[in-house]
Amino acid sequence: MKVTVFGATGVVGQALVPLLAEHELTAVSRSTRDEPGARYVVADAASGEGVAAALEGADVVYYLVHSLGARDFEEQDRAAAETVSHEAANAGVKQIVYLGGLGADGPDASPHLRSRRETGERLASAGVPVTTLRAAMIVGKGSAAFETILGLVKRLPVMVTPSWVSTPTQPIALDDVARYLAGVCGNEATYGEGYDAGGPEVMTYRQMIERIAALLGRNPAIVEVPVLTPYLSSLWLNLVTPVSASVARPLVEGLRNPTIAREERIRKLLPLELTPFDEAARRALA
Amino acid sequence: MLESGGFESRQRVLVGEPVVEASEAGARTLGVTYWQAVDRFTRGCVRASWTGGGGKLKLIGGATLLTFGPPELSFDGGLVKCRHAIQGGLLALRAGGSVTLAQRPQGVQQELSVTVEGYLPRLAARAGAPPWTGMLYAKGQSPFHAAVSRRYFGLLLRSHDS
Numbered sequence: 001m002k003v004t005v006f007g008a009t010g011v012v013g014q015a016l017v018p019l020l021a022e023h024e025l026t027a028v029s030r031s032t033r034d035e036p037g038a039r040y041v042v043a044d045a046a047s048g049e050g051v052a053a054a055l056e057g058a059d060v061v062y063y064l065v066h067s068l069g070a071r072d073f074e075e076q077d078r079a080a081a082e083t084v085s086h087e088a089a090n091a092g093v094k095q096i097v098y099l100g101g102l103g104a105d106g107p108d109a110s111p112h113l114r115s116r117r118e119t120g121e122r123l124a125s126a127g128v129p130v131t132t133l134r135a136a137m138i139v140g141k142g143s144a145a146f147e148t149i150l151g152l153v154k155r156l157p158v159m160v161t162p163s164w165v166s167t168p169t170q171p172i173a174l175d176d177v178a179r180y181l182a183g184v185c186g187n188e189a190t191y192g193e194g195y196d197a198g199g200p201e202v203m204t205y206r207q208m209i210e211r212i213a214a215l216l217g218r219n220p221a222i223v224e225v226p227v228l229t230p231y232l233s234s235l236w237l238n239l240v241t242p243v244s245a246s247v248a249r250p251l252v253e254g255l256r257n258p259t260i261a262r263e264e265r266i267r268k269l270l271p272l273e274l275t276p277f278d279e280a281a282r283r284a285l286a
Numbered sequence: 287m288l289e290s291g292g293f294e295s296r297q298r299v300l301v302g303e304p305v306v307e308a309s310e311a312g313a314r315t316l317g318v319t320y321w322q323a324v325d326r327f328t329r330g331c332v333r334a335s336w337t338g339g340g341g342k343l344k345l346i347g348g349a350t351l352l353t354f355g356p357p358e359l360s361f362d363g364g365l366v367k368c369r370h371a372i373q374g375g376l377l378a379l380r381a382g383g384s385v386t387l388a389q390r391p392q393g394v395q396q397e398l399s400v401t402v403e404g405y406l407p408r409l410a411a412r413a414g415a416p417p418w419t420g421m422l423y424a425k426g427q428s429p430f431h432a433a434v435s436r437r438y439f440g441l442l443l444r445s446h447d448s
Contacts (some may be wrong), residue, residue, distance in 0.1 A: 163333055206337075260314060
């Protein structure tokens with residue numbers, strides 16, 4: 001099968017590409033690459049440049065692109081998804097696989113999570129069946145959300161946190177997300193379907209901070225305050241973590257809502273043994 | 287009110303189809319949505335806070351209104367439920383009772399329910415005491431609980447529809 005991966009050089013893309021080795025693979029990025037295992041091409045989903053050529057002959061397309069960090073990320077994400085959707089239809093693509101966000105279907109989703117949902121809708125707008133996997137925080141090296149938590153744990157002996165630290169979430173290991181994504185490739189039963197891809201454990205962000213701290217041999221004091229707004233939180237994160245405020249703010253806004261799996265159909269479809277949180281975090285810290 | 291001094295209450299609605307899956311994830315969704323309803327109804331003034339050992343319902347400023355055990359999730363046939371044991375807090379006279387969020391088939395429909403069983407509220411009138419001693423419970427806590435349940439049913443249905 002011919003497979004094209006948009007966002008192949010991102011955190012998830014890099015984990016996914018080796019799992020698609022049995023296919024004829026085209027890896028798309030915005031800058032030139034030359035690595036074994038795939039044909040690397042340059043294309044930009046946002047401008048549309050090179051997209052048609054990247055999709056030529058493709059059966060399955062992975063869409064792992066987002067514009068988080070841009071001021072108008074919602075508009076950019078919608079436009080990029082529409083471009084890929086229409087070009088995929090023109091190229092006769094049979095399936096688009098998309099990684100969205102858990103909690104994005106809620107009626108009061110944050111702008112970031114709403115954008116993830118709208119991106120999925122735009123991808124389906126030209127008639128190519130979309131398979132959507134929805135994940136919460138991805139636990140892996142380079143994941144913006146994980147690096148944010150890690151930055152806090154590493155730098156602060158005392159944390160003054162907003163109330164979102166008590167929100168439940170279901171983080172999933174980077175390897176597990178990649179295996180789920182690879183598992184639905186070309187699977188006709190998944191065409192047009194959406195799946196919640198939760199990790200094996202539900203925890204609050206506070207528990208997550210405490211467990212990462214334990215792995216690092218730290219014991220930060222956590223003080224919850226009810227008045228820290230997402231804007232103030234993002235400025236604070238910009239100051240103390242490697243994540244910029246423009247990325248942190250939409251992430252923090254999304255933390256107010258629970259991000260847990262509401263159904264387990266993916267576990268029946270692909271009965272993988274999921275990586276426990278501590279093991280996933282250990283790998284990310286290595 | 288039961289002879290034991292415990293209270294029972296049950297709010298329910300009937301809907302046309304299941305709103306959560308019959309699975310652990312579905313049962314957990316019932317619980318998480320209920321605590322979200324408390325947060326929304328009180329505009330963040332009362333929030334659930336969880337650790338591995340259970341949860342606390344905390345008033346803004348830090349007072350612990352109720353403490354709960356960890357969620358006991360079950361799904362058997364059509365019955366999906368999330369039960370929390372009540373372990374204490376300012377609004378409990380002592381540990382005892384539970385709150386259960388459930389979805390069960392009811393004929394061709396599905397019943398969503400919030401059931402409190404065996405709860406010993408501090409604000410209620412004691413057995414044999416004049417009724418006015420329980421005014422705070424009857425006119426405050428009990429209607430509050432019913433209103434949270436209504437918000438919970440609404441949230442469940444809205445998230446199912448979206």
